[in-house]
Amino acid sequence: MTKISFETNPKNYLHWSIEIRENLAFLTMNVNEDGGMFDGYQLKLNSYDLSVDIELFDAIQRLRFEHPEVSVVVLKSGNDKAFSAGANIKMLASASHAHKVNFCKFTNETRNYLESSSQDSLQYYICLIDGVCAGGGYELALACDHIVLMDDGSSNVALPEVPLLAVLPGTGGLTRVTDKRKVRRDLADVFCTMEEGVKAQKAIEWKLVDTITKKSSLEEDLNKLIVDFSKKGKLNKCKGIKLNKLEKFFVNDNYIKYSTIDLKINREKNNANIIITSSDEVIPNNEKDLESAGDKLWLLRCVRELDDALLHIRFNELEIGVIIFSSSGNIESVLKYDKLFHDFSTNWFIREIKNSWERTLKRIDLTSRSLVTLVEPGSCFAGFLSEIVFCSDRSYMAEGDFEGNNKPEASLSLTDSNFDYFKMSNGLSRLKTRFLEQDDKLTELNEVKDKIILSEEAKKLGLITFSFDDIDWDDEIRIFLEERASFSPDSMTGMESNLRFAGPETMETKIFGRLTAWQNWIFQRPNASGEEGALKKYGTGNKGKFNKQRV
């Protein structure tokens, strides 16, 4: 099977275009009907598949890094009939369960990324709906900061998944309707069971959109919104940096080599090893040098490559049950890079790199594979890289000298980056989640900040799960990996999804936890995916046949 690639750039876009006018950008969706990722369906009416969302993800990222001067993005359609008909139904009906679930998760992550643009990067999204806006199309609108709906007697918003397809709006729609837009639950019930959706007047009454406008007043209304949001997003006079193609080499079927990361697949053992290597390059020490380093800066290369490696595993390596994180290099160098986050915290470029790490660390949290970090001799888990240890379901740390290995003793280091800096989806730092409501523990950890922590102490502090010396190390890791590979992948997914997110819930965790879990359940049910189910029957003129038992 062809591998799915997540790299693209505006020159290669099939479905989107970006137009920049000073501090305003127009992001236009005009899906190429024949440009879908797989055969067997056409992307009519701006319906989408993964290929469309990969471009959207790229566009959001480029708007942030390449165009920090942009403060307002108008997201609109280039299709004259529809804003967007949502995820393509024929694609969904023919896709495997795993692809459906992975697709929804990536789409969710992309919408969260879009949604965070206003807070993280002061880039506000105004969504302009002219024409049909259904299902995933409306869910895309829901992720924006402001929704404008044309009051033209035909444009509408709808979540018709339930009545039409017997599945849920799978990318945050239900949660954003009640929790973000505060639509009353009974009106939400009516809305989500209507095939035909609602038009301007009712849409604004029910709080489904923010502004309705006639064709004659569109320009004026839109301009006013743009001016208002531009004031909120302070005009950045800074110049962006270019995101070039990743350095990525497929050495062989089981080995991808990036500039800062090695991804090695062990098919026999069903695991993948992601090895992060530190840099010995000169580290910029002022804003000018930082920005001129641009996408060559190790800190940025590393996070982009890590993100790409994770997506590669998720979509192209379905049988890999365990991801092993390890690192190699100079811990002092990592600490110097880590210091950039705090020394240049007001610099737009450093802020964007921080956001990329935060987002990518969340991508790790949300990856449905068992995650383990090995802190070995010669590794460099410090500051932001230590977060990977805390992303993991468990961690093993080497103790003392290892025979025949002249690398430095395994050590860990905490910095300000580990305390209320990078947030998980639940709104807490990883250490706060790890030691939920244990302030004394966090005080204790704060006291070892910026120090080098060896294995025994790390274990005592609760930073790692196990500490083993040279004699036991190989056996213990082998036994763990074999055991993990023997478990049912489904129960692992369910267990990890529950154990990883202690503490409060947010709109994000509700979407990934509650909503996604229900959607996955429904995707399995014969009423949706069976031969007589609604997904299969859609477009045939026949309705799905349902088993009436309520569960």
Added chain:
Amino acid sequence: MTKISFETNPKNYLHWSIEIRENLAFLTMNVNEDGGMFDGYQLKLNSYDLSVDIELFDAIQRLRFEHPEVSVVVLKSGNDKAFSAGANIKMLASASHAHKVNFCKFTNETRNYLESSSQDSLQYYICLIDGVCAGGGYELALACDHIVLMDDGSSNVALPEVPLLAVLPGTGGLTRVTDKRKVRRDLADVFCTMEEGVKAQKAIEWKLVDTITKKSSLEEDLNKLIVDFSKKGKLNKCKGIKLNKLEKFFVNDNYIKYSTIDLKINREKNNANIIITSSDEVIPNNEKDLESAGDKLWLLRCVRELDDALLHIRFNELEIGVIIFSSSGNIESVLKYDKLFHDFSTNWFIREIKNSWERTLKRIDLTSRSLVTLVEPGSCFAGFLSEIVFCSDRSYMAEGDFEGNNKPEASLSLTDSNFDYFKMSNGLSRLKTRFLEQDDKLTELNEVKDKIILSEEAKKLGLITFSFDDIDWDDEIRIFLEERASFSPDSMTGMESNLRFAGPETMETKIFGRLTAWQNWIFQRPNASGEEGALKKYGTGNKGKFNKQRV
């Protein structure tokens, strides 16, 4: 099929016994191996099925109502080998998907009920684990206020569902381990993937239990705990009231008549109608009369009968997709009963009745059927009964006079009972959830408190979904019911589970939302429930065969 009944009493218990010694109770689990609800399995090692949990539910309720003087309950095992081996695996393997899901939900509700005893009724549960304590057995312990584990070289605690059965601990285990007991997530990961569980020393280190004790020091340690908890639970000198058998008549296959409730099934239309009738009895106006009314008090009869009716529909009427709530009677009478909650708020008996209503209203919220309330002429939705309107996915209210109907015009009334009194699982009142973060709206509603609200005003206030007059009423209701019956039951369940719980999440909502949804998903997967799945293969000497794809 025989109907499952949820009524029992200690004289008929097969699996539990209650022993009262002044303000101390011993609740002992000694499961009758051959006393299971269905054929084909034996309840060995204090493993359980629904019949065991029905008795537990009854016992908790009786301890509250019949023995308010009890401040400490010691929950222990009467089996000499095990505390409890958890839910019976053969039962799970042979049960239908619907029964598994319903069983888990009821068990979860029962554990939440037990868990709330300390806060609601000042009855503290100390769990004494002597012997094996695995899976649902440990989850029962987790619901208690304090866990004592014997340090005898063999007693243990375990959540072996994942490694042994490829399913999740389905009754709150994962959530309570991380969120209630604050077990570190990586230790929780290790714990939940161990078949053998952990014994005393490690169990206390990992915070899985609160006390470990040797046989020689058990009595002393337990007595000290009892004394300490007795001090927290202030010694109630009050005398309990007896809970007699419900007045419940099976008029025919489609009609159950209780003393305050009629339950009518319309099989053709896949719906059930629950009609609540007000009382014209004299309402007690002092504590003495209240307590001597006992379980004859309409307020208590009504909630017990409502609870029973809901459970009946859930377990015995799987094809009923919609529950229609309606009421009939004197709104003034309901308001007078409602006033008892506030006039006698410190009285133990009124407090228990309030807790019963709160719990039963939550049971409605968590019932996976579409819920609709019809506020018709002559109905009596006021105060606590109005909460049922706000439990519903949508509501219809009659406007003006209805031809040939001389009943009073349909009206609604809000009282203090609707403002921060009855909480949903998310910790908010239903009105606060309905108008999430809209304080001005709640202020507006507060101004119409204790007034009679007619249909048009109710609609304007957002208290109901639709208002229809005599001409449209029948058609609109008919169309709605037909439409609802035509949808896929699965997508309804998923949609409603998401729309009903806007706002914050609590341990309860995490268990019912996130955890339950994942468990339901896993229950469907071939890796668990297929012919080669772990549930089917358990006890055969063969392991389950798994599809390794991660989803």
